[in-house]
Amino acid sequence: MKIKQIKETCIYTQDLETARLFYCEKLRLPLISYLPDKHLFVRVGNSVLLCFNPQDSQQKKTPPGHYAQGKIHFAFEVDADDYQKTKQEIIEMGITISDEVTWENGQQSFYFEDPSGNVLEVVPVGIWIA
Structure with missing residues (x-):
């Protein structure tokens, strides 16, 4: 597979x-x-x-029913050259950046929430490459 x-x-x-x-x-x-x-x-x-x-x-039978509770997390990927620009655009939209992390490989990612409280992240391409 x-x-x-x-x-x-x-x-x-x-x-x-x-x-x-x-x-x-x-x-x-x-x-x-x-x-x-x-x-x-x-x-x-x-x-x-x-x-x-x-x-x-x-309540669905097909596809199988599913649901979750709490703050779900996912990340949007952007080109590394667009990371700072994307962060600035998010701020200009009036969205609060809740955290920014510098990872062991030196790359950064930032977090914000959607209106339901889900935790969204923006990561640069290559953040998961060793």
Whole structure:
């Protein structure tokens, strides 16, 4: 087996309209599908961010029901040359940077939250390369 990448990342929120405004309007991610009270799907490069209403999703038979509680984490990847610019753009959008970490390899990443409290991170390309 040779798995190439994680294609989808899923988070859960009951307020899908606020999620749509944040991800599609504020962060300008392209909308794939939006069904109020059910789901929001947005394109993130070659991947997809799935936002499900947990009350709807856990009732499904197919695909299998799923849901989670608490602060879910995922990271957006940007070119290393765009890291500082992306951080500045996030700040200019009025989004608070909650933390910035310098990792053992000397690269940095920063964290912020979406309106549901999920923890988002921005990482430069190559952060996971040894």
